[in-house]
């Protein structure tokens with residue numbers, strides 16, 4: 001029984017926060033991945049094109065219009 | 073609470089939101105997309121000789137039945153998962169950092185600010201357009217205006233939120249929120265006035281345009297509502313569970 005862990009907590013619920021060092025790798029990797037996915041759905045093969053052609057554009061065409069991204 | 077726990081919940085809720093968005097877009101939006109395409113084809117049949125053909129007539133053909141079902145589903149789910157993941161990561165980074173706001177509440181706030189700054193405000197400046205409205209020649213400009221405005225809106229939303237959080241201790245919640253919202257509204261109104269207007273409606277029927285835009289806004293609202301409500305619920309549950317563990321441990325330690 002260590003003395004330090006026995007400190008009684010106040011009835012106020014503690015609001016935890018996540019240290020920036022822990023979030024950074026997740027945010028960097030998955031944030032960029034998410035933005036990449038959004039780019040392919042929303043902008044690719046309209047104004048800018050990474051694989052040439054318009055297969056992705058045509059396939060997700062209706063979601064571009066209905067989600068408000070510029071299309072044709 | 074960990075970044076991973078938030079992200080997993082965000083992706084899950086995003087997947088769900090993608091399916092819901094597809095259903096709403098298909099039921100509410102597609103009828104107006106079909107009307108617009110019918111109008112487009114009727115008008116292009118009239119002046120086919122003069123028209124060099126618009127950008128969608130060349131290259132890969134995807135049939136309309138595929139576009140309005142599997143294609144729409146692909147786009148909705150991809151956007152749902154991506155937005156869900158990003159909202160979760162932002163929620164993870166602000167949890168416990170907005171005054172004494174509980175994790176559930178701060179997550180709800182992030183979702184609300186996300187909807188307003190990413191979807192609603194850009195929609196007011198550059199609203200969604202149905203097929204047949206919008207020229208293939210201006211797609212480059214329209215894309216950069218739209219994403220430029222989204223970027224400005226999100227940047228000022230983040231700045232105003234940080235400002236409000238900073239001010240809470242000095243001037244109180246009411247005045248701080250008012251200051252944050254005020255800075256954001258002034259900034260996007262000024263930016264909206266300065267940025268170019270896109271108007272390629274021509275003689276496209278006003279009623280179809282309105283029905284389409286209303287459906288588009290409902291689709292966007294569905295996406296963000298499912299993500300916001302779902303993630304808030306899951307994060308709140310996670311926090312309660314962890315708080316219970318902490319309390320039980322503290323109680324055990326006093327015995």
Ligand SMILES: [Zn+2]
Pocket residue numbers: 061065071072203
């Ligand atoms: Zn289009």
